[in-house]
Amino acid sequence: MSSVSDPLQQNLPPVAVARRVSVLRMLLSDVGACIALALVVLAVLGAAFAPWLSPTDPYGNDLANTLKPPGEFGLLGTDGQGRDMITRLLFGLRTTLLMGLASVVIGGLIGGVIGFAAAYYPRLSGLLMRLMDVLLSFPAILFGLAIAAIFGPGLPAVIIALAIATIPLMARVVRGSALVVLQQGYIEAARSLGLGDLHIILRYVLPNCLSAIFVFVTLRFGQVILLGAALSFLGLGAQPPTAELGAMAADGRNFLFFAPHVSVLPSIVIFVIVLAFNVLGDALRDALDPKLRK
Amino acid sequence: MLRHTLQRLLLVLPVLFGVLLVGFLLMQVVPTDPAQVRAGPTATQDVVEAIRQELGLNEPLWKQFLIYIGRLAQGDLGVSIINNVPVSQELGNTIGPTLELMVASLIWAIPLGMLLGTIGAYYRGSLLDRAIMAVSVAGVSLPVFFLGLGLIWLFGFKYPILPFTGRTGPLWTWEGIQGIIMPAITLGGVFVGPVARMTRTSVLDELGADHVRTARAKGLGEVTVLLRHTLRNALVPVVTLIGLQIGFLLGGAVVTETVFSWPGIGRLAVGAILSSDLPMAQGTIIVLSLGFILINLAVDVLYAVLDPRVRGA
Numbered sequence: 321m322s323s324v325s326d327p328l329q330q331n332l333p334p335v336a337v338a339r340r341v342s343v344l345r346m347l348l349s350d351v352g353a354c355i356a357l358a359l360v361v362l363a364v365l366g367a368a369f370a371p372w373l374s375p376t377d378p379y380g381n382d383l384a385n386t387l388k389p390p391g392e393f394g395l396l397g398t399d400g401q402g403r404d405m406i407t408r409l410l411f412g413l414r415t416t417l418l419m420g421l422a423s424v425v426i427g428g429l430i431g432g433v434i435g436f437a438a439a440y441y442p443r444l445s446g447l448l449m450r451l452m453d454v455l456l457s458f459p460a461i462l463f464g465l466a467i468a469a470i471f472g473p474g475l476p477a478v479i480i481a482l483a484i485a486t487i488p489l490m491a492r493v494v495r496g497s498a499l500v501v502l503q504q505g506y507i508e509a510a511r512s513l514g515l516g517d518l519h520i521i522l523r524y525v526l527p528n529c530l531s532a533i534f535v536f537v538t539l540r541f542g543q544v545i546l547l548g549a550a551l552s553f554l555g556l557g558a559q560p561p562t563a564e565l566g567a568m569a570a571d572g573r574n575f576l577f578f579a580p581h582v583s584v585l586p587s588i589v590i591f592v593i594v595l596a597f598n599v600l601g602d603a604l605r606d607a608l609d610p611k612l613r614k
Numbered sequence: 615m616l617r618h619t620l621q622r623l624l625l626v627l628p629v630l631f632g633v634l635l636v637g638f639l640l641m642q643v644v645p646t647d648p649a650q651v652r653a654g655p656t657a658t659q660d661v662v663e664a665i666r667q668e669l670g671l672n673e674p675l676w677k678q679f680l681i682y683i684g685r686l687a688q689g690d691l692g693v694s695i696i697n698n699v700p701v702s703q704e705l706g707n708t709i710g711p712t713l714e715l716m717v718a719s720l721i722w723a724i725p726l727g728m729l730l731g732t733i734g735a736y737y738r739g740s741l742l743d744r745a746i747m748a749v750s751v752a753g754v755s756l757p758v759f760f761l762g763l764g765l766i767w768l769f770g771f772k773y774p775i776l777p778f779t780g781r782t783g784p785l786w787t788w789e790g791i792q793g794i795i796m797p798a799i800t801l802g803g804v805f806v807g808p809v810a811r812m813t814r815t816s817v818l819d820e821l822g823a824d825h826v827r828t829a830r831a832k833g834l835g836e837v838t839v840l841l842r843h844t845l846r847n848a849l850v851p852v853v854t855l856i857g858l859q860i861g862f863l864l865g866g867a868v869v870t871e872t873v874f875s876w877p878g879i880g881r882l883a884v885g886a887i888l889s890s891d892l893p894m895a896q897g898t899i900i901v902l903s904l905g906f907i908l909i910n911l912a913v914d915v916l917y918a919v920l921d922p923r924v925r926g927a
Contacts, residue, residue, distance in 0.1 A: 459865055461864055465883050470640055550757060550865060566757075576763060577771045588760075591755055591760060595751065598755050
């Protein structure tokens with residue numbers, strides 16, 4: 321092999337560093353992506369600091385002030401139990417984002433390990449990827465229904481279901497990009513130096529797969545939030561009185577005609593946050609994919 | 615092509631086994647004793663024991679699994695805990711409305727999505743293309759229940775022109791059609807975006823192909839080039855992708871049925887799970903999974919029919 325002289329000492333070849341800068345620049349030149357990024361940051365901050373930002377207690381009832389429209393009581397009104405909508409939305413966002421984070425992290429880790437194993441050990445590949453095909457042939461909603469039936473409805477059921485649905489997708493993404501990386505000369509060099517498998521995967525394969533993983537995780541986060549909110553809306557996820565955006569939208573169904581804001585506000589928050597993740601993920605993919613670059 | 619189909623069929627078997635096993639295990643984790651449930655709370659120990667024998671509950675697990683599969687093969691999915699109706703009967707009543715809803719949604723959403731995607735690809739980079747893509751990204755991000763509740767508020771309350779609770783009659787009557795309009799718009803609405811995106815990508819790939827340049831060089835009209843030489847080839851990946859998105863459609867259907875009280879299988883499943891009616895929940899999950907496996911199989915075969923390269927294999 322001619323490229324044994326690849327810079328093994330560094331984690332990333334200098335080209336990659338330059339590329340990272342240009343990716344960031346490209347991302348920031350896209351107005352939509354900037355707005356999406358700002359919204360995501362805002363949502364994460366809002367969710368993280370919900371207990372300090374909220375004007376009231378998310379679980380304290382105020383039955384004298386139920387279903388007040390926005391502007392009349394608090395900035396965004398109150399829900400069916402007189403709870404301030406801003407508080408509920410912040411805490412709901414917190415639950416929804418944590419639910420998404422938990423399922424993407426759990427499913428992503430398991431799927432990632434499977435993907436790397438399938439790419440690195442061709443003998444395992446057939447079995448593992450057939451298994452992934454089987455998981456992939458079922459939609460997330462079916463996992464949601466089955467797991468809620470087994471363990472009973474609740475946030476853990478939703479997280480497990482969404483994690484399981486994420487595993488095969490992540491495994492495919494990771495295997496695909498790891499296979500490309502494994503063709504590179506520096507991997508050959510690392511192997512001929514006698515480095516261990518785990519060392520090679522963690523130090524040389526993983527860093528070079530990060531961009532593909534990053535795009536996938538961003539897009540998946542939006543999908544998982546949408547699915548999780550839908551499951552909670554159905555009553556299979558977060559149980560009352562837990563503030564969760566999907567469950568809040570379901571709660572508002574009862575007052576749809578005379579207090580639509582109880583349903584509409586959490587729905588809008590879900591829509592905006594999922595849209596932000598989708599736009600950001602698309603922009604990242606365009607920026608990281610050399611084929612699409614002008 | 616026969617070989618391709620047979621191969622796919624063989625792959626389905628282990629999946630099928632997995633689904634049945636999950637269904638079986640689902641019944642094993644139930645804390646209540648099924649024999650006790652059948653016998654009723656006042657039954658004596660002897661009666662319960664007799665029913666245990668009859669149901670085969672004293673046999674080892676693997677034998678119970680075989681009995682279970684035998685019963686499934688005869689269409690016996692057990693009896694609802696809540697209202698004592700056979701699960702298979704309830705399922706039979708709800709499959710029709712669910713299929714109705716899905717067909718009514720796809721029948722307008724797929725053509726519209728393809729049209730938008732083709733327009734976007736043809737005028738790529740233009741303001742029109744960007745608008746179509748923006749709308750489709752927004753469509754993918756829209757919670758189904760938001761669209762449903764919004765429509766109910768608008769056309770059920772503000773301008774009350776359409777019914778929004780349940781199936782209002784058979785589809786061949788005006789009442790029935792009125793009743794399905796809003797659910798079909800809701801479920802189809804979230805499907806337009808993905809179809810438009812897939813079609814656009816696929817058509818873009820084809821537009822750059824050599825045979826399209828040749829077709830233009832021959833002096834064919836743009837419409838012919840677009841429809842016969844581009845869209846027709848672009849359909850192959852689109853059909854597959856639509857097949858893969860059926861899961862997305864199913865998820866939407868469950869939510870849509872709940873929002874509009876549509877008497878479909880998704881609403882039945884959710885209701886059964888929420889009321890801990892495990893035989894019913896198990897039945898709905900098995901039927902939905904089987905339906906899903908069948909759709910995947912059909913998409914695979916259809917793919918072979920559409921793409922001669924696969925057909926030869």
